[in-house]
Amino acid sequence: MRADVADLFEFDPGMTHLNHGAFGAVPRVVREAQDRARARVEAVPMRAFRDELPPAIAAAREHAVAFLGVPADSAALVRNVSEGVAVALEALAIGRGDDVVVSSHGYPTVTLAVQARGGSVRRADFGLSATAAEAVAALTDALTPDTRLVVIDQITSPTALVLPVAEVAAAVAPIPVLVDAAHVPGALPDLDVAALGVAFWVGNLHKWAFAPRSAAVLWVDPRYRDRVRPLVTSWSQGRPYPASFDLQGTVDPSAWLAVPDAIAFWHGLGGWSQVERNADLLLRGADHVATELGTAGQPSGIRHAPCMRLVALPPGVAETKEGADALWQQLYAAGFAVPPVSFGGRGHVRVAAQAYNDEDDYARLAETLVSLVGSA
Structure with missing residues (x-):
């Protein structure tokens, strides 16, 4: 490993790390920024939660959406892709009698989330040697009259492929598409989320963008923004999206508050x-x-x-x-x-x-x- 760069992290020196995509790695300066955010809260918790956190979280959200190149009113901060998936399933009221199509390359917890709501999962199978057209065909062939949603990974977790998201969205329309973009922020250039033609897109910032874990961005197409709600009803209730996701009781917001430092580190590298x-x-x-x-x-x-x-x-x-x-x-x-x-x-x-x-x-x-x- 490159010692000069590895020293910026807090790795076990006895390990060679070749799996950044799974959980990322938090640089020391970003972890210290998160620690400072926690310390500011603990200094005067009442003032922090009443006065300081709302504008600080909003500022962090603005950094995140600017990094992704999407409008400020289009994306909310969430904890991770799993939370974003749950928000989308709730917004669409997925439940018993509904089919959700996923691919054989998809992340397993999406299937678990659909099944937990009583929905049925139909898996579109295609191999590592499949072409983009064959992947699109597999997903469209899996549709049924009961299909309410198609979920596709922009970068697949188990197989590390870049799937043809826009082509899938066009092929399955008007069925909405949810994009699991867990591996995308900071790793896939020339990103234009709005041009994909999808309903929901959610990506983690803790993988390739160096944020602390529990920092992700949920983008929602304008057609669906009036349906999305945070999973916890709290002090942001009634505020317009995406600010409606900012304040959820005493949930630790320090990972979000360190996002600007993580993005600065990404640029600095x-x-x-x-x-x-x-x-x-x-x-x-x-x-x-x-x-x-x-x-x-x-x-x-x-x-x-x-x-x-x-x-x-x-x-x-x-x-x-x-x-x-x-x-x-x-x-x-x-x-x-x-x-x-x-x-x-x-x-x-x-x-x-x-x-x-x-x-x-x-x-x-x-x-x-x-x-x-x-x-x-």
Whole structure:
């Protein structure tokens, strides 16, 4: 790892971190900003909650929407994508008798959220080698007369693909589309949320934008803004969206208040030029790991995310969830934080690249994997 950049974080020095996409990593200066926000509240809690937090949260929200390039009245701060999904399901009154279409590449908690409300989930299956057109066709073929919502990941979590969101939205219209954009802010350039033609879009700031965990942005199309409500009725009740989400009792707002510092850190590292550096490093690193494992040249269709990528493992390795979990434990014991993934009956590792990574990280990962699982 690049020691000069890694020193900006609070990593366990005995680990090589190649999984930034899962939970992000909070820079020390951002954690300190969050600590200062908490300290200001504790200094005079009554004054903080009555007078100081409302404008401070509004200012943080304005930083977040400016970072995403969306209008100030279009997006609210929420805790994470899971909360944003729940808000959208509530706004659409999804329940018993309703179908929600998801993809086989989607995040499992979306399915759990729909089922918890009594809805039914229909899964559109397509493989890693599918084209964008085939992915669109799979999702449209899954529609039924009872379909009330389509959920699609803009960057898929298990497989690190960039799905054709706008094409899906156009194909399934007028059924509304909810975009799980958990991995998008700070990682996917040229973002134009409004142009996607979707109803809801929610992205985490704690992954690639360096915010503390529990900071995310929920964008809502104007057609649906009068329907969305925070899941907790509190002091923001009755205020117009998105301010209606700002004050929810004594929930700790410090992650939101540190968002401006996180965005400043992202820019300070180089912004989109740093993302380009990460993407180039990842391409070379992933190719090296695949070559050493003997799995280079695996078929691919839809384009990969800039800063995350699957590398196929030799046949017979991590082909089940249990096998992937076992390999994770072996890799962790060897000093690597990198997730094995079982998808479509084949085992992979999902590698990522962030500013603190270097080529040696992938070389050592390749050597370790070969020693653990062999090569094809």
